[in-house]
Amino acid sequence: MLMDSKRSILTLVIALCAVAGFAVPCWQLAILAVLAAAISGRYALAVCLGLLLDIAYGVPVGVLHALLFPFTLLALITVGGAFVMSNSLRKKPADRLY
Amino acid sequence: MRTTSSKRTPLNRASGRMLRSPSTFFSILALVVLILVVFLWRDGVASVFWRGAVPVLDARGGLSSDVGGVFAQFSSKAELAAENARLSDALASTSAALLDRDLLYQENLDLKLRLGRDASVPTILAGVVMRPPAVPYDTLTIDAGQGEGVTRGDLVSAGGTTLIGSVDTVYAHASRVVLFSAPGQSYDALLSMTDQAGVATTIPVHVEGQGAGSFTAQVPSGTVVAAGNTILFSGIATGFVGFVSHVEANEGDSFETLYARLPVDPLGLRFVEVRRNAHGQ
Structure with missing residues (x-):
């Protein structure tokens, strides 16, 4: 339950960061929100923010100009990298003593 | 004792189950569909987005003014009085110059009309809802679109004949304006200058945007050009595009490089005028 509330708070902070980047205005905050969402495991939120x-x-x-959707591409690349990193950390062999 | 590595840890099996679960599969599918929809119908989705965003951003602009007014009350009275006097003087001189300019402009239009050319241009007033640095590109988003009669390619001015960009994308009730100074933008213009004989003349130049309100052009070496010379668009309804801020001439080079700037600061624009059906004229 504590982890769920922490995750909710983190999601809220990321969303507020994205809104602040749009409203302050400061587009760098919006990029930060996309990267934070991808790195923290909120892949769908990161891609949706990039699309928005x-x-x-x-x-x-x-x-x-050739990129057409640079923020979405950034989100997808960061999501892909974060996913690969998290999987490689999980698959790291654990030594056992018999 | 022996050690061994396990490739199928409990965590690894759990992540595999998660990927194969129906909810994750449908989430990924929904995301892919959303991406395809946005990729294929970008302008339509953007139109819907700006229908809701324009009123919100307009309200944000009003709130910023109100908040600025609240904080201004904490400034010292002497500072406010000094700033008030300075701004009043600037306003008085600007008002006189503006009145003079309006009279000359009207006279210019009347003379052209007598010669059989109507140089008056219908314009649409639009508010700027997003500008740099809110946007990472040198673009503006204005609150006038197809519904207000804006079409792609319309020239946009900061007021009068001071041109700053052209309409790139038109939504239902919003439009995106690309500034002339945006990187990658290039166009042909005229440089107003005084030749070696002291006669006012214009020469054609090819201007390239550099971003942040700046652009460059090149002229043959030996051209009598100085900071302050203006860059214009040709046509019966002349537009003032910028002024030369710096000239770089290296000995032995065939060309001189001109560095120019937009006539207004795009970061401070609140209203613009869209010239209807004035495509580069």
């Missing part, structure tokens, strides 16, 4: 930011900011201008 891409909808709000529109297609990038200039060199990044």
